[in-house]
Each structure stands twice: as C-alpha cells, then as structure tokens.
Amino acid sequence: MKEAESLSSQTPKPHILIIDDEARMVDFIKLGLDYEGFEVEAAFDGKTGLKMALDHLPDLIILDLMLPGMDGFEVCQHLRQTQDVPIIMLTARDELNDRVHGLDLGADDYLTKPFEFKELAARIRAVMRRKSTSQPGTTQSDSKxxxxxxxxxxxxxxxxxxxxxxxxxxxxxxxxxxxxxxxxxxxxxxxxxxxxxxxxxxxxxxxxxxxxxxxxxxxxxxxxxxxxxxxxxxxxxxxxxxxxxxxxxxxx
The missing domain is CATH 1.10.10.10 (Winged helix-like DNA-binding domain superfamily/Winged helix DNA-binding domain)
Known part of the structure; x- marks a missing residue:
C-alpha cells in the first residue's frame, strides 16, 4: 500500500461510505482504506446507502452504479440536491455515455472495475485535494x-x-x-x-x-x-x- 502515501494525513480520520452490493468488492476496498486509517462504513443497496449518507455526512462516497432498487445514478442525483460530498462512481461497464451521465449528475470521478487499490487511492487523493482547494475563500481568484x-x-x-x-x-x-x-x-x-x-x-x-x-x-x-x-x-x-x-x- 506504499503508493497510497498516507491518504489519511490530509484530514483527521476522514469518513468514507462505500455503497456497493458486491460483498467481495466492499471487503477489498474496506481493507485498503482501513489500512490507511480511514473510518469506513458500507451499505449494500441504494436506498440504505442514501439514508446513511444523509444521516452520517461522510467525507467521501464510493458509489457503485449497478445497485438493487435505487441505482447509483439515482443515489447521486438525490445526494446532489442537498450535499456537495465528493463521489467516486464504480461500474463494471466501461461505456462513455455512463461516465458522462454520472459526471453530469455531479459525480467527481468514475472508475471501471476491476481496478487496483492504488488506482482508487490516487483518485481519492485527487478528489479530496480538489474539493479542499475549491471551497469558498480558499483562493484569491474566487471573485475573478x-x-x-x-x-x-x-x-x-x-x-x-x-x-x-x-x-x-x-x-x-x-x-x-x-x-x-x-x-x-x-x-x-x-x-x-x-x-x-x-x-x-x-x-x-x-x-x-x-x-x-x-x-x-x-x-x-x-x-x-x-x-x-x-x-x-x-x-x-x-x-x-x-x-x-x-x-x-x-x-x-
């Protein structure tokens, strides 16, 4: 996990929510994030994941596209109505239309399965860094x-x-x-x-x-x-x- 370069050093114990119906995928991601010192919780369907996101206000959400009941697109759309939490979408389908649609709905990144943890770690770093520097008042160009x-x-x-x-x-x-x-x-x-x-x-x-x-x-x-x-x-x-x-x- 050396490539992850201590992701958790960016903020004290960031809280990440995984929403994915594949237990093996959840275990794989959770193992890597636990090793990096994150607080991690998981939901295995869209409705439960949406409720947990709204109740617990995580620092980042890893969201699978193909979920039972409410799919990842719907979850993302609902979240964006009230929250600006960083969202990384996961999918087994590498379709351009899916990626663009997810980004249009407000997802910050899109990763195709299968992937190595170091790739997910790099995406998490990039998304959290971009979010931290895009907050109002963090740059002198806000009113430019x-x-x-x-x-x-x-x-x-x-x-x-x-x-x-x-x-x-x-x-x-x-x-x-x-x-x-x-x-x-x-x-x-x-x-x-x-x-x-x-x-x-x-x-x-x-x-x-x-x-x-x-x-x-x-x-x-x-x-x-x-x-x-x-x-x-x-x-x-x-x-x-x-x-x-x-x-x-x-x-x-």
Whole structure:
C-alpha cells in the first residue's frame, strides 16, 4: 500500500461510505482504506446507502452504479440536491455515455472495475485535494471576472454570460471554460485539461474531454470561440475566426 502515501494525513480520520452490493468488492476496498486509517462504513443497496449518507455526512462516497432498487445514478442525483460530498462512481461497464451521465449528475470521478487499490487511492487523493482547494475563500481568484470577446465569466457568482444572455453550465463545464478563458490564444493539451479540471487522467482516454467541449460549444452558441488544435488539444481565441463570423452573419 506504499503508493497510497498516507491518504489519511490530509484530514483527521476522514469518513468514507462505500455503497456497493458486491460483498467481495466492499471487503477489498474496506481493507485498503482501513489500512490507511480511514473510518469506513458500507451499505449494500441504494436506498440504505442514501439514508446513511444523509444521516452520517461522510467525507467521501464510493458509489457503485449497478445497485438493487435505487441505482447509483439515482443515489447521486438525490445526494446532489442537498450535499456537495465528493463521489467516486464504480461500474463494471466501461461505456462513455455512463461516465458522462454520472459526471453530469455531479459525480467527481468514475472508475471501471476491476481496478487496483492504488488506482482508487490516487483518485481519492485527487478528489479530496480538489474539493479542499475549491471551497469558498480558499483562493484569491474566487471573485475573478474573465472576459473574452462577448463572453463574461464570474468565478465568484459561478455565472457565465454571452452578451446579455446567462448560460447555464454544470460545475465541470464551468471549470473547463474557466481554464480555457484563463489562457486565451494558448493551446491547452488534453493532459493539462484533465489535470486541472478533473485532477487525474483517464489512462489516455480523452473522449470525456471531447464530450464536454461539444457541450460547451453548443451552450455558448455562435460564433465559435473554442477551436481544436489537432494532435494537441484545444484553444480559446480572443475573437472568432473570420470564416466563423461569415457563417454567423449568414445564419442571421
């Protein structure tokens, strides 16, 4: 367990709730977390897990997708109505749509079974570190306002406007847009995006980024400001390309 690097040192005895109907999986995870000094409890179905989460307020939840009764998506959706607890979803299915749906509902990470404990440990470190640094008042950029062309992003209000129109974004979409707007006209590699927005990598699987870039382009509308840099990543330009302006004028 050397790779875990004393996870529990981040906070005194963090409390982790495991919600998974596979007893062997629960025992496997619990053994590793117990060794690291965490307080661990488990639930074996969605309804029980949701009740325990609401009653005990854990520091992090490890949530299986395929649960009897209430599945992981439903549990995550209910939790996000009242709590901002970090959630790592587990699943035996490696489907992109499942990952994106889980992240859209508010999950912080998504891990496909089977996995080694050191990989789960790395995800726990990343999620807890990201949560601890994203609390209000922890950075000097909370009230920072970014403007680019006709786009305005207010970090303090967590608000994005294009012209006079307010654009509703998920937390992940907002963080991705903020990263791109903070580095105008600078190509951001997929690795940099994963590290800054997700806090980890998907072992070379960049499909999730592509999906969220598509979400942003659709929500921000035209003219387009987010461009693909082939073989590198993405760049946000301070003004649209001339051909995009022409397309926009023709559309109008």
């Amino acid at each position: 306002v970014l403007t680019l062309y006709d786009l305005r992003l207010d970090s303090g209000l967590r608000e994005v406007r294009r012209g006079e129109q307010v654009i509703e974004l998920s937390q992940r979409e907002f963080d991705l847009l903020k990263l791109l707007m903070s580095h105008p006209n600078q190509a951001m590699t997929r690795e940099i995006i994963l590290d800054n927005v997700w806090g980890y990598d998907f072992n070379g699987d960049y499909n999730v980024i592509e999906v969220y870039i598509r979400y942003l382009r659709q929500k921000l509308g035209r003219p387009n400001l987010i461009y693909t840099v082939r073989g590198v990543g993405y760049v946000m330009r301070s003004k649209p390309k001339e051909d995009d302006k022409i397309k926009e004028s023709r559309h109008d």
